[in-house]
Amino acid sequence: MSVKWVLLLVIGLTVIAGCGRSPEAQTARHLQRGDRYFGRKQYREAVIEYRNVLEIEAGHRYALQQVGFAHYELGEMGLAFPYLLKSKELSPENLDVRLKLGAIYLLGVRPKEAQEEAAYVLDRDPKRLDALLLVAWAARTPEEVGAALRRLEAARADFEDRAKFQLALASLYLRKQDPAATEAALTEAVTREPKSVDAHLALGEFYVGKRDVAQAEREFKAAADLVPVSSLAGVRLADFYVAARKPDEAKRVLAEILEKVPAYLPARRRLAEIAFTEGKYDESETALEAILTQNPSDPDGLLLRGRVRLARRQPSEAIEDFQKVLKLDSRAAPAHYQLALAQLQAGNLQQAKSELREAIAIAPDFVEATLALGELNVKTGAPAPAIEMLETLIAKQPNEGRAYVLLGSAYLANREPGKATEVYRKFAARAPRDPRGPYFVGLALRAQGKRAAATREFESSLALAPGFAEPLAQLAASVFAEKQPKAATERIKRQIALVPTSGAFHVLLGRAYAAQEQVELAEAAYLKALELEPSLVGAYLALGQLYAAAGKYEQALEKANAALKVRPENLVALMLVGVVSLQKGDVPRAREAYEKALALKPRFVVAANNLAYIYSEYGGDQEKALQLAQMAKEVAPEEPTITDTLGWILYKRGIYQRALSLLQDSAAKLPDNPEIQYHL
Template sequence: MIRKGEYGRRLASSLSLVLAFAAGCNYDPNVRKQKYLESGMRFENSGKLNEAANQFLNALKVDRNFTDAHYELAKTYLKMGETRAGQSELVIVVDENPNNFEARIQLGRLELGTGSPEQAEDQARVVLAVEPNNPDAFALLSDVSASQGKRAEALEQIEHALSIDPNRSAFHTQLGMLESGDAQGTAVAEQEMHTAMQLDPKDPNAPMMLAAMLEKKGDLKGAEEQDLSAIKIAPKNLNARASLAGVYRRAGDRIAAEQTLRKAVEDLPDNDDAANLLSAYYVQDGLIDHAEIVFEELSASYAKSAAIRLAYARMLISKNDYSRASQIADQVRKIAADDPDYAILNATILVHAGKGSEAFEVLQAAAKKFPENAPLQVALGKVARLGGDVRTAEASFRRAAVLQPGSVEAQEGLAEIANGRGDSALLTQVAETTIALHPSYSDAYVWRGTAEANQNLYEKAEADFQTSIKLNPNNASALTELGQLRLREQHASEGTALLEEALTKDANAKTALQQLVAYVYTKQPAMAMARLQEQVKKAPESSDVRVQLATMQLSRKDFSDASASAQKGMELDPTNREALQVYAQAEFGLGHPDVAIHVWDGWISGHPKDAEATSMAGLLEEASGDQKKAMTWYRRSLELDPEQGLAANNLAYLMVQNGQSVDAALALAQTARRREPNSANTADTLGWVYFHKGTYPLARDLLESALKQSPENASINYHLGMTYLKLGNKADAAMHLKKAVSLAPKTQIAKDAGAALAQMG
């Protein structure tokens, strides 16, 4: 029997135990993470994807190795269109649970989509090793085979998948697509699509594929109906809307095409791809003025949409309206300051305004927040490269290539760096990687051909250039490289014709114009100048063409006109470092070394990691007679980039001239020669270093090769004369020393050569 008062105490004690148990449940990490998971799945099932992702992330904060949360987060990211983030989560799932075959197949499909068919095949093979009759694995193998052009294997594999699971709608769609590639299989293909639609009426892919087949055989009405059906099934599927717009456009009904894409933006105002589809439509058809009206209306109607404004701003940039684009970017900042796309847009505008350092800081900060964002890494690489920070640029492009193996932009960035430093090995690697991922990408064959041409493998180079032109007859780069190859082979008329053709394809084809003018200039300077003036008229807004004109004027010692032309190039493109470089040289020629140095110092202050720019600063100081400052700049350049050829070459030369370490100078001269193996200048420097080291036969061989390339160079003649003197060949020594005096009278070279001649008696 419970005494009075004891019941109350026992009740209180029981309540305490219950509360303690409940509190224990709340603090039990296994319970907490499971609750987050279940909550996230409820959000996911109801279409609230942001909320779902947050709950899965909360679960992972409790237990970072919670595989189920990683998997659900991966699926959520994929539904949100965050493909890279979804793929990263799937990698974690597969690593922690190798037998999650569903995740492995999904990962394989993503790898195939990002240009890694071998990795996708590996995922399918792993599944089949454990489950030999897994139909999804055979379907994945079929897609891999199709991507590699192996149609017979692809058909066999998808038919095998259907033999295992004949009621899978997606398999019938896949088979139908393969059959549609054969004219005789059209009827079978259409039947497969109808079967797929019967099996899964909610899958929009089959009607979209059927629409493409019907349009191909001229049934535009049928194609329209199928695309409308797909949109009804999946209103958020942009592929269906783009397909319908394409049907209208090809049928000549541009109003319906525009309305379809505009409706997509109105239905999905926060979808970047929807806004980009509409802006791309306007840009492609040259309807920018009309597009501005439409995007102004859309921006007003959807005040909180960053996607619409981002697409609008990019479109304005495509027509060089940076002023208006900047205003739109400010609107984006107010509603989506942390959006990675805003960071890229902001950086683009800053670069155009000549604020490269600010653009770099913006992208660097964004990349730290979003380390898995490949487009951010590409943008960071481009801005770093523009600022001369080659190390950061290369690291960023490599990072982007890892994050998104199929990124052509990342490979383009690496190719540009390889080209800039004459690294044929890297250029070949980048080219072959790109060709493996994108065998129809024309530029990749240009890269490989250029590397082959640099190694004198002319037959292979020509084959690659011809392949590039076959894939894209308008590829100015391929025509330029083939033209240069023809000039090397002494086929002058064919070479110049190819360079001219390149300029008809692209009036701004910098290298084509440069090579054409250089070839003509050696024979007819007046004609070369006339050709440049003609190109200025054809491309009046091209900064590069103005720089080419300024360079020609500079070579003719027409410093005043060279300065004016370079200034115009700088106005057209404030980021064009070459324009500033020619301007500085022209001002130096006009007797204004202080102006030249001041202008160049200004560039360096805005681009402190630009190794090439610091080399140029050294060159200007050297030309003005301050060798000490020049050597300081060259050393700074080599700190930024140990492979900077100009700095290595010039510093090596000044070191031996000033009695500094010959061994250190030798290492630098060898670096410069490796970077520029065909340069008379690097041969002269390395030969002169060998002279100071006392290795006269090596010095003679290099200097003789340099003289063949540049017979009227006073420095080379002096160095070779001094070398012959050391080797006891007094007759040749005297000949070259006298020539040095005649080529450069009243210079230090003439004084030194004269002194040597006097000592010879």
């Protein structure tokens, strides 16, 4: 063979090889492999192949759809969502994409969006079962439930032999509060399709609601046995064990899944969640690190890590994680809610309100966000909007007891104790065995000046729960207000005779003695409280305050530190350490205590004021002293000691005119305080 022909042969082979590596050929090869993996339910491998296609052609419609479908099948809804959303944008007529998006919306507490997707599908395919099911699952109001039931009944002849159809009926019967019809439909679903994982899971959930643990476990195990180990049924079995207070069983199930499929994120994520709920934050973060190493953009992993950091009181880091989740999905209501909690912890009240409003705008039925915003409005002096949103929530969900409690407090804050009484009576009527009902009614009656009626309600509360400390405290306070300290003490003693093991009751007794300046008896009562309940923080603090008032600073610090061992984030204990340490002349220790308090609650005015004073008087950061004093003045503008601190700091900085105005104001309000008069 001549050199010329050899050269032509080499060139020809090179061209053929190049054709094999063309973008079109590579795309076809990856798609073929992806479809093969998808058909075998090897979704993780399918994702890799489809993503390879997207590396070549970012807008490939089929690859976008299939990545979304694969993540969906893996239970990774947060990862599936952006791909399905993009796929819908490129192919709005794709009904399968819309149905899966609708299911994700439903999981994300966005029923309106779910209903919109179902409606689009049913307009084009009126007998599409999955769309009918989505309508059923998304129904919230009684009207929506009724309409969904009528729609399903109209389709019964076509689908009654399908387990999914029976499950949808069961969900609607459940919302109509018809347990017999619910159980019948669920049993029919299992009978029609004994190998239906969803049917067994739903029946298991029903038995959980009936508190039939044995039957529930049987159904969850049956579901898990029907599918591959890397399925959500196994994770649901673990969830059941967690709810049944069998965390070791849950961990065993999840460990078995991960032993066989180490890359299965839902199981690893659930282990991280269990560790989080157990307060094992290091263990949770270790599991999350593995998840986020595997997929740095895993929204569920980022959300959970943010919650861990929030629990560790690391709001800045938590905010960063929640914002990452929102970059992936700006309409993730749970992320907005958690971001609000982080902003609240950081002292950013307006940002917190904004995020809560956003969460509610996205998911109007988001109860936790509504309650959080209502409580924040009440605390910040805006009870009127809280009343409006809570009235709306109760109209939608009349069995949400927390809404009644908060609405009552909003009416009290709005100086409408009569309306508060009405709300609390409704709460008491709905939960007649709950001792909080008459207790709250008593608070509202007392706010109206109806002491006798309030006393009867507090006594009723104690009759329901003899160990309930709050109504006893109110009864004692009421008797003290009538200048009958001995009668108050005797009332507490009578309750102690009924519940002698209550540490909280002995703390109340100690306070009663302390109010009568019977220091030794108060000390004995507090010590008895700790003997009964060694982790009772209130008893440690009461003792610490008693010792501090008596000038026994070492003993006061000992009790304050004991309280901090039980609850390291207790602000009262930190303040006690700060005050006593400063009285002892231990400035560094006082400064450290106040700094810790401000780290926990950045706009805590008492700590800010005291720390500003320390920085100013004992050689600290003078700029920081001014900032803290100004912040304290902003939060509590009428408090004379805070006004005095700011005035004195300004005087030392040579800003005399402003200082004089502040010092005159504080001196006028506290004419008997020698230090403030000296500053003037």
